[in-house]
Amino acid sequence: MKNADLSKLMTGLIHHPYTPPAGFDAPQPGVFKASTVYFPTVADMRQREWKDKSAYTYGLHGTPTTYLLEERLCTLEGGAQCLLVPSGLAALATVALALLQSGDELLLPDNAYGPNKALAEGQLRGYGITHQVYDPMDPDDLARKISPRTRLVWLEAPGSVSMEFPDLPAMVRICKTQGVLCALDNTWGAGLAFKPFDLSGHAPSAEPALAVDISAHALTKYPSGGGDVLMGSIITQDPALHLKLKLCHMRLGLGVGANDVEAVLRALPSMGLRYVAQDLTARTLAAWWQAQPQCAQLLHPAFEGAPGHGHWQALCETQTGQGLAAGLFSVMIDARYPQAQVDAFCDALKLFKIGYSWGGPVSLVVPYALGDMRQVWPEHLKRGTLVRFSTGLESAEDLILDLNQALHAHLPLP
Numbered sequence: 001m002k003n004a005d006l007s008k009l010m011t012g013l014i015h016h017p018y019t020p021p022a023g024f025d026a027p028q029p030g031v032f033k034a035s036t037v038y039f040p041t042v043a044d045m046r047q048r049e050w051k052d053k054s055a056y057t058y059g060l061h062g063t064p065t066t067y068l069l070e071e072r073l074c075t076l077e078g079g080a081q082c083l084l085v086p087s088g089l090a091a092l093a094t095v096a097l098a099l100l101q102s103g104d105e106l107l108l109p110d111n112a113y114g115p116n117k118a119l120a121e122g123q124l125r126g127y128g129i130t131h132q133v134y135d136p137m138d139p140d141d142l143a144r145k146i147s148p149r150t151r152l153v154w155l156e157a158p159g160s161v162s163m164e165f166p167d168l169p170a171m172v173r174i175c176k177t178q179g180v181l182c183a184l185d186n187t188w189g190a191g192l193a194f195k196p197f198d199l200s201g202h203a204p205s206a207e208p209a210l211a212v213d214i215s216a217h218a219l220t221k222y223p224s225g226g227g228d229v230l231m232g233s234i235i236t237q238d239p240a241l242h243l244k245l246k247l248c249h250m251r252l253g254l255g256v257g258a259n260d261v262e263a264v265l266r267a268l269p270s271m272g273l274r275y276v277a278q279d280l281t282a283r284t285l286a287a288w289w290q291a292q293p294q295c296a297q298l299l300h301p302a303f304e305g306a307p308g309h310g311h312w313q314a315l316c317e318t319q320t321g322q323g324l325a326a327g328l329f330s331v332m333i334d335a336r337y338p339q340a341q342v343d344a345f346c347d348a349l350k351l352f353k354i355g356y357s358w359g360g361p362v363s364l365v366v367p368y369a370l371g372d373m374r375q376v377w378p379e380h381l382k383r384g385t386l387v388r389f390s391t392g393l394e395s396a397e398d399l400i401l402d403l404n405q406a407l408h409a410h411l412p413l414p
C-alpha cells in the first residue's frame with residue numbers, strides 16, 4: 001500500500017461514515033468509554049458544566065455509563081447524589097480526605113472495618129487528624145467522645161467480623177444533636193436490609209426522616225456479586241455535602257473503568273434475589289453451628305442472644321417485614337481448640353475457599369485473631385478463635401456436609 005493510501009485508510013477508519021440506526025433499545029445499556037469528550041466549539045467547552053450531570057466534559061468527570069450506575073445506586077440506597085470510586089476502601093478514604101483537616105478528630109467504632117482503622121492510624125494521623133475509637137454497643141460512649149474537634153463519626157451496622165449490631169438510630173440522633181457529620185459504611189445492609197436515609201422505620205411523622213449524612217458502600221460485595229470487581233460508592237442527600245466530596249474526588253483523580261461499571265450494572269437486577277438467598281443459606285448454616293458443641297458463640301445479628309440482636313430486630317424487621325441480614329456470620333470456636341487446629345479445620349474445607357471479601361457466588365472462610373484487632377476484648381464476646389463465614393450461592397445442604405467433614409476431622413469433641 002502506498003503511503004497516501006494508508007493515510008487515507010487510517011483517516012477513513014476514524015471518520016467512518018456509517019452510523020447505526022437510532023432507537024436501539026435493549027435490556028442492557030450501551031457502555032461508553034472515554035478519556036476525551038468532544039466539544040463542538042471552544043465556547044461550548046468553556047460553558048459546559050459537569051457538576052450537575054447536565055453535560056460531559058472529560059471521562060474522569062463522568063460518562064453516560066457512570067451517570068447511569070450512580071442514579072441506580074441512589075435509587076437502591078434512597079440517596080440523591082452518588083460518587084463512584086475504585087474500591088470500597090477508596091470510598092472510606094475519600095470521605096475522610098474531603099471532610100477532615102489538620103486539627104480535626106474522627107471517631108470510629110472499635111469493630112470498624114480494619115482498613116478504615118489503618119487509614120486513620122497510618123495515614124490521617126500524619127496529616128494532623130486525630131481519631132478515637134468508641135464502643136459500638138454504647139451510644140453514651142460515643143456521646144462522651146464527641147468534642148468540639150470532632151468532625152466525622154463513622155458508623156457500621158453490624159461491625160466487621162464480630163458482627164455486633166449497634167443502636168444505629170440512637171447514634172445517628174446523637175450526631176445530629178451535636179451537629180457532627182455521620183457516615184455509615186453500608187456494605188452489609190447494601191440498601192436492602194434497612195434504609196440508611198430513613199432509619200425511623202414505618203411511623204409516619206411530620207419530622208424529617210432520621211438519616212445518615214453519608215452512606216459509603218463497597219460495591220465489590222453484593223452489587224458486583226461476582227468476586228471480580230472492585231468499586232465503591234459515596235451517597236448523600238445534601239447537595240452542598242455532595243459537592244464538597246465531589247471536588248475532592250475530582251482533585252484526587254479518582255475514576256472507575258467502564259467495563260467494571262458495566263459488570264455492576266449487569267449484576268444489580270439480580271442483587272435482591274442473591275442477597276435473600278445468601279441470607280437464607282447463612283441462617284441455615286448458623287443454626288447448624290449453634291447445635292455444635294465446638295461453637296462457643298454464634299455471631300449473627302438475626303439470632304436470639306447474638307450481640308445487638310434487639311437492635312437488628314428494631315431496625316431491620318420493621319423496615320423489611322421478616323427482616324433481612326446479609327450472608328455473613330462468625331463463629332467463636334471454643335478456646336480449648338488451639339489456633340493451629342482451627343486453621344487446619346479451615347484448610348480442610350473444600351467448598352468454602354479461604355479468602356477475603358464476600359458477596360460473590362463462592363462461600364468463603366477466614367479465621368481472625370480478634371485480640372489483635374480490638375483495643376479491648378469486649379465483655380459480650382466469649383474467648384476463643386473467631387472464624388468468619390460468608391455464604392455464596394451453593395446449596396446449604398452441600399455446605400453443611402463440607403463443614404461437618406472438616407469439623408469432625410480437625411475439631412473433635414473431647
Ligand SMILES: *Cc1c(COP(=O)(O)O)cnc(C)c1O
Nearest residue numbers: 087088089113187218220230231
Ligand atoms: C469489603 C469492605 C470494604 C472495602 O471494600 P473494597 O472494595 O474491598 O476496598 C469496606 N467496608 C466493608 C464493611 C467491607 O466489608
